[in-house]
Amino acid sequence: MKYAIGIDLGATTAKTGIITDTGKIVDYNLIASNTTDDEHLFINSLSDTITALCRKSNIDRGSIVGIGVGIPKGNFFGGTVEYAQNLTWGRDKVIPFANLLSRSTGIKCLLTNDANAAALGEMQFGVARGMSNFIEITLGTGVGAGVVVDGRLIYGANGMAGELGHCTVRPPDGKSRVCTCGRRDCLETYCSATGVALSGRLQALNTHSQTTLKHYKPEDITAKIVYEEALKGDIVSREIYREAGRLLGEAFAEFAVVFSPEAIVIFGGMAKAKDMFLPSLIDSFGQNFTEAYRLVPKILFSSLPEADAAILGAGSLVLI
Numbered sequence: 068m069k070y071a072i073g074i075d076l077g078a079t080t081a082k083t084g085i086i087t088d089t090g091k092i093v094d095y096n097l098i099a100s101n102t103t104d105d106e107h108l109f110i111n112s113l114s115d116t117i118t119a120l121c122r123k124s125n126i127d128r129g130s131i132v133g134i135g136v137g138i139p140k141g142n143f144f145g146g147t148v149e150y151a152q153n154l155t156w157g158r159d160k161v162i163p164f165a166n167l168l169s170r171s172t173g174i175k176c177l178l179t180n181d182a183n184a185a186a187l188g189e190m191q192f193g194v195a196r197g198m199s200n201f202i203e204i205t206l207g208t209g210v211g212a213g214v215v216v217d218g219r220l221i222y223g224a225n226g227m228a229g230e231l232g233h234c235t236v237r238p239p240d241g242k243s244r245v246c247t248c249g250r251r252d253c254l255e256t257y258c259s260a261t262g263v264a265l266s267g268r269l270q271a272l273n274t275h276s277q278t279t280l281k282h283y284k285p286e287d288i289t290a291k292i293v294y295e296e297a298l299k300g301d302i303v304s305r306e307i308y309r310e311a312g313r314l315l316g317e318a319f320a321e322f323a324v325v326f327s328p329e330a331i332v333i334f335g336g337m338a339k340a341k342d343m344f345l346p347s348l349i350d351s352f353g354q355n356f357t358e359a360y361r362l363v364p365k366i367l368f369s370s371l372p373e374a375d376a377a378i379l380g381a382g383s384l385v386l387i
């Protein structure tokens with residue numbers, strides 16, 4: 068049995084797990100990731116966590132093949148974390164994170180961004196098992212993507228390839244939205260949880276139609292609230308998800324033309340709202356993708372439990 072350490076590192080917590088090469092999580096531990104602005108102190112506490120987990124699970128460090136880390140702004144090339152505004156110790160600098168953690172633990176360490184880690188986990192343990200060409204789209208706070216071509220994640224010249232959430236779409240209402248990346252009308256400004264929440268707020272403020280979204284303070288409206296109101300039958304809320312699905316379908320057709328994937332796999336918190344956006348997504352995908360491109364990719368949802376997927380994906384980095 069081979070073991071790996073998988074770490075899902077986010078703005079507030081770091082979830083560290085020992086996983087097996089069959090995709091089982093032996094044990095895991097959570098620590099806060101935002102209590103210091105010194106990356107060395109944080110890496111030391113991560114290293115202590117790994118030592119404690121191994122001891123508790125009675126697993127010899129020698130049988131661990133490596134540490135894989137999924138982290139926002141993580142660059143596989145060089146194992147760096149670059150200008151990660153959401154990490155208290157990672158702002159405004161480039162940190163050789165993989166090297167530092169490897170030196171501190173004595174175990175090989177690789178890292179990549181969180182969306183790429185999700186794609187690797189899907190390929191190793193999820194619905195993309197056995198596929199050599201697929202795209203994993205993570206619908207969360209943003210829209211992340213991992214693109215696997217010919218069995219390998221694509222990284223491009225600088226490690227940043229496949230950022231499909233930052234492809235632009237035609238704004239549905241003719242007004243544009245500025246993205247965190249500085250461009251206008253990126254897919255994620257409409258189709259992420261943040262984008263759907265913004266659509267909800269704008270509708271609550273501006274629409275002349277009747278909507279239960281007007282019962283909320285606009286700043287309190289989240290993607291979840293829009294979903295709940297849609298479920299209760301609010302037409303305006305339903306239309307927000309329908310529109311997000313339409314834009315996703317249009318974008319998926321573009322991705323399919325470029326990459327010829329066997330499947331596009333949807334993952335992330337927003338996937339829970341699929342009954343509200345999937346019909347329009349499928350419809351718009353069908354209208355925009357023609358059989359001239361021959362292979363019609365399947366549109367699938369991740370089969371990995373969300374809480375485990377990030378650890379499994381990160382660990383996959385060193386297991387593949």
Ligand SMILES: [Zn+2]
Nearest residue numbers: 233246248253
């Ligand atoms: Zn963008």
